Amino acid sequence: MIYLDNNATTQPLPEVIEAVGDALQRFSGNPSSPHSAGVAARRALESARDVVSHGFGADDWGDVMFTSCGTESINTAFSLFLTRDIAQVIVSTAEHSAVLRAADRWRDLRPLRHVPVSSDGVLDLDKLAEHVAASPSFVSLVLANNETGVIAEIAAAGEICRRFGAILHVDAVQAAGKMAFSLAALDCDAASLSAHKFHGPRGCGVLFVRRRGSRFAVGRPLLSGHQENGLRGGTENLPAIVGAAVAVESFCELHGITQRIAALRDGLETQLLRAIAGSEVHGARANRLPNTISFFCPYRDSAEMVRRLDQAGVAASAGAACSTGGAPSHVIQAMGLSAERASCTIRFSLSRFTTTADVTAAARIVADAYHSALTLPRCA
Numbered sequence: 001m002i003y004l005d006n007n008a009t010t011q012p013l014p015e016v017i018e019a020v021g022d023a024l025q026r027f028s029g030n031p032s033s034p035h036s037a038g039v040a041a042r043r044a045l046e047s048a049r050d051v052v053s054h055g056f057g058a059d060d061w062g063d064v065m066f067t068s069c070g071t072e073s074i075n076t077a078f079s080l081f082l083t084r085d086i087a088q089v090i091v092s093t094a095e096h097s098a099v100l101r102a103a104d105r106w107r108d109l110r111p112l113r114h115v116p117v118s119s120d121g122v123l124d125l126d127k128l129a130e131h132v133a134a135s136p137s138f139v140s141l142v143l144a145n146n147e148t149g150v151i152a153e154i155a156a157a158g159e160i161c162r163r164f165g166a167i168l169h170v171d172a173v174q175a176a177g178k179m180a181f182s183l184a185a186l187d188c189d190a191a192s193l194s195a196h197k198f199h200g201p202r203g204c205g206v207l208f209v210r211r212r213g214s215r216f217a218v219g220r221p222l223l224s225g226h227q228e229n230g231l232r233g234g235t236e237n238l239p240a241i242v243g244a245a246v247a248v249e250s251f252c253e254l255h256g257i258t259q260r261i262a263a264l265r266d267g268l269e270t271q272l273l274r275a276i277a278g279s280e281v282h283g284a285r286a287n288r289l290p291n292t293i294s295f296f297c298p299y300r301d302s303a304e305m306v307r308r309l310d311q312a313g314v315a316a317s318a319g320a321a322c323s324t325g326g327a328p329s330h331v332i333q334a335m336g337l338s339a340e341r342a343s344c345t346i347r348f349s350l351s352r353f354t355t356t357a358d359v360t361a362a363a364r365i366v367a368d369a370y371h372s373a374l375t376l377p378r379c380a
């Protein structure tokens with residue numbers, strides 16, 4: 001199988017698998033227990049926290065809290081920051097469904113405003129400024145879009161939020177491990193991650209929460225309990241957390257890895273665009289993740305294409321993994337493109353395990369699938 005669905009989930013690194021197995025065996029105690037087994041588990045937990053904090057440039061930030069996944073981190077951020085002082089919630093139209101649904105849950109209590117993106121998927125910073133100027137806001141923005149890979153100008157968005165006293169949460173789930181960034185450099189108040197997106201194990205999310213004076217007011221945790229500094233209750237998933245820290249340690253090689261992936265991505269794009277007349281890459285002119293291709297395949301239903309590709313040995317996606325319900329991508333439509341066009345879009349996402357041979361074979365298989373699939377008359 002040529003696995004080109006790394007924005008859905010990634011293969012854990014061999015050293016991660018080993019560390020998770022080792023932690024399962026070694027740390028039998030609960031990190032909250034006072035006996036020596038508990039103390040050893042607590043030590044491993046805190047050491048993993050230091051590694052993750054350091055890996056994302058958050059050493060002097062505030063709380064680094066472990067959750068079960070990106071979705072939980074995002075919902076926790078909403079829950080913690082939506083205090084009485086916040087009058088409105090602001091998200092972009094191209095957010096992941098985890099953010100859109102979290103925002104929807106609070107809609108009855110506070111108005112929800114949307115910031116549009118351009119036809120290249122780029123955030124409209126003027127509209128963001130207009131919205132945050134209106135009243136005290138909680139803003140949640142995606143750093144790197146999961147479908148197109150388009151990278152938002154988060155530092156500029158952070159500067160706008162700070163100017164108007166708005167709280168900024170960054171959904172960095174897709175960015176982590178696919179581009180280098182430091183939370184210290186992003187002017188945000190919170191950020192969410194998910195280890196399974198960067199070759200760590202499933203079952204470990206991270207939420208960074210910055211403490212900066214009056215801007216930090218704790219609302220209600222999503223899960224009550226004494227763990228994680230009282231911000232996330234429940235016994236920590238220590239083996240997954242230890243594995244996540246090992247995955248973060250591999251980031252020291254990230255620059256070389258991302259350069260190699262970008263070259264493979266460019267090669268795949270060139271071959272696909274050449275093989276399929278009228279095809280296009282969404283967000284091609286924008287600053288993008290090095291691994292992601294949102295590929296418009298004219299007159300072909302993407303669900304049908306993904307099925308054919310799977311049969312031929314290529315794993316790809318018709319959009320976000322979480323939206324396999326069949327609805328055309330809201331991200332592509334947010335870029336001003338039609339529902340028909342969104343239905344003809346396939347996402348290919350590469351990883352450090354992708355090879356040149358994979359790319360050559362995948363391009364041929366996609367071209368074959370395209371030429372043998374039925375034509376959709378209305379899709380343009």
Ligand code: PLP
Binds near residue numbers: 007098146171174322
């Ligand atoms: N945010 C983005 C941008 C994502 O791509 C995803 C998952 O695809 C999530 C949030 C949710 O993360 P998780 O699957 O760990 O809950």
